Amino acid sequence: MSGRIISLVVVGILTLGTPGLAAQKGNLQQGKVLYVEYCLQCHGGRGEGWGWSNKIPPPPVPVPDLSDPELMKELSDQYLFDIIKGGGEAVGKTRLMPPAGRVISDEEIWDVVAYLRSLIRSVQGPNNK
Numbered sequence: 001m002s003g004r005i006i007s008l009v010v011v012g013i014l015t016l017g018t019p020g021l022a023a024q025k026g027n028l029q030q031g032k033v034l035y036v037e038y039c040l041q042c043h044g045g046r047g048e049g050w051g052w053s054n055k056i057p058p059p060p061v062p063v064p065d066l067s068d069p070e071l072m073k074e075l076s077d078q079y080l081f082d083i084i085k086g087g088g089e090a091v092g093k094t095r096l097m098p099p100a101g102r103v104i105s106d107e108e109i110w111d112v113v114a115y116l117r118s119l120i121r122s123v124q125g126p127n128n129k
């Protein structure tokens with residue numbers, strides 16, 4: 001009986017999990033540490049966007065709300081990987097979104113992608129209080 005439940009769960013994960021497969025291979029906890037170090041200053045503690053408490057002026061382009069489910073469902077894991085690794089210019093945006101590829105590894109970038117997925121409102125994660 002319990003074996004059957006386990007295989008049902010496994011099948012469920014395999015079917016439902018497919019769209020998020022790339023993000024799933026990332027390590028969420030590691031991604032959080034990296035996010036705090038490399039992204040938070042511009043994207044906010046919960047991905048909500050600009051929130052500096054210091055006096056530095058915000059960038060001249062809007063900082064997107066990475067916790068917005070409508071926005072994030074349009075962005076594939078590969079797109080997220082590419083913009084984190086190569087910066088805005090790698091995906092046709094501005095260089096105001098800086099590349100992280102020189103300071104963190106590809107594996108770490110997938111960790112950040114996984115963490116970004118956890119920031120989406122209404123999805124299980126830090127925002128889901």
Ligand code: HEC
Pocket residue numbers: 035038039040041042043059061062063064066071075080083084088093094095096097098100112116
């Ligand atoms: C110096 C500020 C800054 C830092 C640091 C920064 N970003 Fe950004 N990010 C931006 C800005 C500004 C944009 C919008 C760029 C544009 O529209 O040209 C952006 C865009 C993005 C987008 C694109 C969203 C979309 O709608 O296409 C993602 C995803 C993103 N950032 C994730 C990250 C992650 C993850 C990190 C950390 C590894 C990070 N950013 C670090 C400023 C920053």
